[in-house]
Amino acid sequence: MRPLNSHVDLVLQAQAGDREAFIQLMREIEVQLYRTAWAIVKQEEDCADALQETMLNAFKSLQALKEPSYFKTWIFRILINVCNQILKKRARTLPFADLPNVVSPSSEYEKIDLWDAVDRLEDKQRLVIVLHYFEDMPLSQVGEVLDLSLEAVKTRLHRARIKLKDSIRTPDDKELIHGESISGR
Structure with a gap:
């Protein structure tokens, strides 16, 4: 052989x-x-x-x-x-008893794990992230796997990145972005 x-x-x-x-x-x-x-x-x-x-x-x-x-x-x-x-x-x-609990933001927000953030994405976005970043598939191959155009893959990936970026920010970052003062703490 x-x-x-x-x-x-x-x-x-x-x-x-x-x-x-x-x-x-x-x-x-x-x-x-x-x-x-x-x-x-x-x-x-x-x-x-x-x-x-x-x-x-x-x-x-x-x-x-x-x-x-x-x-x-x-x-x-x-x-x-x-x-x-x-x-x-x-x-x-x-x-009904087996439905997952929705996790709300808490004081532990800073300890968020990337996988947790990815898991919170909607299915279409999560799948694009997993295939492209975790499985190292080029965008063209992700498109083939999901039967999507390259532009559709890029759009989903862009939207997923924005959601991940927003979900990984700490509460302090969000206050600064929204123009609120954090000095009163």
Whole structure:
């Protein structure tokens, strides 16, 4: 067996029926897939289900992938579709007691974590941020994964950055921006 040099080689071997090549492909991108699934579904069990279903769907339809160099884009599209299906099912079956609490700004605002700020973004913006910054996808590939034009990706990214910037500012920063004095404290 010759050494595997790239994702394209692995994809071609997997398409030819080599299960080990497919397993290796999955191992190489499993963490990226998990982080993206977590950004969408935000529950451990659902992430595991999403990954399992994505890998199964990818394995079953690997022959349909016409361009092996687009494997990563292709599988992220599958993952996003699976996660959206999970969210739809969850929306129909979520008990009231399990609804998440909305966190309001508090005195602990300065300790905000970037992931918390990203989690508070609406789904469309959060997904663009995760794919571009956390998964290092170029904007063109993010557009392919989400089936959006490059301009739409740039717009979502711009709006998400503004929201993140606003949510990460401390209360003192916000008072200064709004022209209120903070010297009376």
